[in-house]
Amino acid sequence: MRNLVTFLLLVLVFSHALTMTMGYRDEDEDEDWKPEREWEREREREERGGEEEEDERSGRGEEKFLLQDAKRVVKTEAGDVRVITSVGGRIVDRPMHIGFVSMEPKSLFIPQYIDSNLILFVRRGEARVGCIYKDDLVEKTLKVGDVFRIPAGSVFYLVNTGEGQKLHIICSIDPSESLGLRAFQSFFIGGGSYPTSILAGFGHETLSNAFNVSSDEVEDILNRQQDGPIVYISDSHAPSMWSKFLQLKEQERLQHLKRMVEFQQEPQEQEQKTWSWRKLLNSVFGAEDRKDTRATRRSPDAYNIYKRRPDFKNNYGWSVALDGSDYKPLKHSGIGVYLVNLTAGSMMAPHVNPTATEYGVVLRGSGRIQIVYPNGSSALDAKVKEGDVFWVPRYFAFCQIASRTGSFEFFGFTTSARKNRPQFLVGASSLLRTLPNPELAASFGVSEDRIRNFTDAQSEAVILPTAAAAPPDKTDKYEKKIAAKFEKLPNMVRNFGNDMIMGFD
Secondary structure (H helix, E strand, O other), X not given: OHHHHHHHHHHHHHHHXXXXXXXXXXXXXXXXXXXXXXXXXXXXXXXXXXXXXXXXXXHHHHHHHEOOOEEEEEEEOOEEEEEEOOOOOOOOOOOOEEEEEEEOOOEEEEEEEEOOEEEEEEEEOOEEEEEEEOOEEEEEEEOOOEEEEEOOOOOEEEEEOOOOOOEEEEEEEEHHHOOOOOOOOEEEOOOOOOOOOHHHHOOHHHHHHHHOOOHHHHHHHHOOOOOOOEEEOOOOOXXXXXXXXXXXXXXXXXXXXXXXXXXXXXXXXXXHOOOOHHHHHHHHHOOOOOOOOOOOOOOOOOEEHHHOOOOEEEOOEEEEEEOOOOOHHHXXXXXXXXXXXXXXXXXXXXXXXXXXXXXXXXXEOEEEEEEEOOOOOEEEEEEEEOOOEEEEOOOOXXXXXXXXXXXXXXXXXXXXOOOOOOEXXXXXXXXXXXXXXXXXXXXXXXXXXXXXXXHHOOOOXXXXXXXXXXXXXXXXXXXXXXXXXXXXXXXXXXXXXXXXXXXXX
């Protein structure tokens, strides 16, 4: 009897624990986006036979697939940085944030390193990027269309070299190596009261001894800069420190950065090093040490995506995709890059990315993005314009449609540096053309002749003409309004108008 009571108590405790566990799991799932919940809601809506949830469901789709919450993380007179963070949940195979850097003419994004890999894409303007590559300073000139990688932990700086032109850069921010504190974490080499240099975390006595200078000199240097992470370097705006820094020769800038980085990374070894704070001050503010003439190591160049021959091109548009075999630095990041241009009224045929999630930024024009859930229901059908950001999960079917008003161009990143090989569902190169007709016909419940005629009707591939599917522009709306009013006129007046039109023809 005692054993039976003990057994029943154990069952009761186990059942209670299981109930609590299921309860906590449900609460956790409510915080993440689960597409299966969307499918369940869709089935419930269909069973009710109503469409009262259509607007609500569409709104949720736009919130998930259109990334609209751009947060400004840097704002100064000389420029700003905005970041759109990746959505959470199990549907994201690899999180990626999208950054937008805007810099005024003759401005500098001061030396720093961050805890994430960056892929830069120059949208407008020209830039000079300097970064540490295998212990040497490498500087590259970047122009419109250039793609360039900055590894996590690598010190770099950006200069807007365009004459009288703003610099606009779009970048992917890969947080796979990040500290997880936020979208990304900057560690500023230079700085003062704003931003604060990483050197400021060490005591003044420590810095004074390590660099062999007085505490007053340390305090003066570490409190001078207060204009923010992006500063002017023109004579009328710039702090003299950054102006003189950029006037130094390449090897001298290298030594300047290495001294600071080496100190903060290995402070216990600095007493054995030959660098001194006074030599640093002399190189930046005074006499220039020109003895170091080592040649910089060969580093990867930028890759201009606009100069690449399109992977696909027809009368309705073209597309380019870069992977690790085209540009080796992408292989190290595991990120791909693509660019698509659709002519007015054309469509990137419905397709699936089997190996990567896709993030896109509209560069020019407007159009529509349509994404489909695995159960065949619409996940997103939304109009997008220049500056909008969207993403498409791996395996989800989708298409892009250009409006009739002009070309539609979008650029983006994929979460794989391998060849993506998208699987097209419609067109001359589609999966439906490849599958055997008997099995395909049986799956749709029609005859082989009918399915063959259906799949062979489209003679174009990849990018298709589809003016009827494109959203009408404002001119079409005005024409419809005029036609409607014209039809309401008395017959005599309307006939007179038609006669006048025929006379002009």
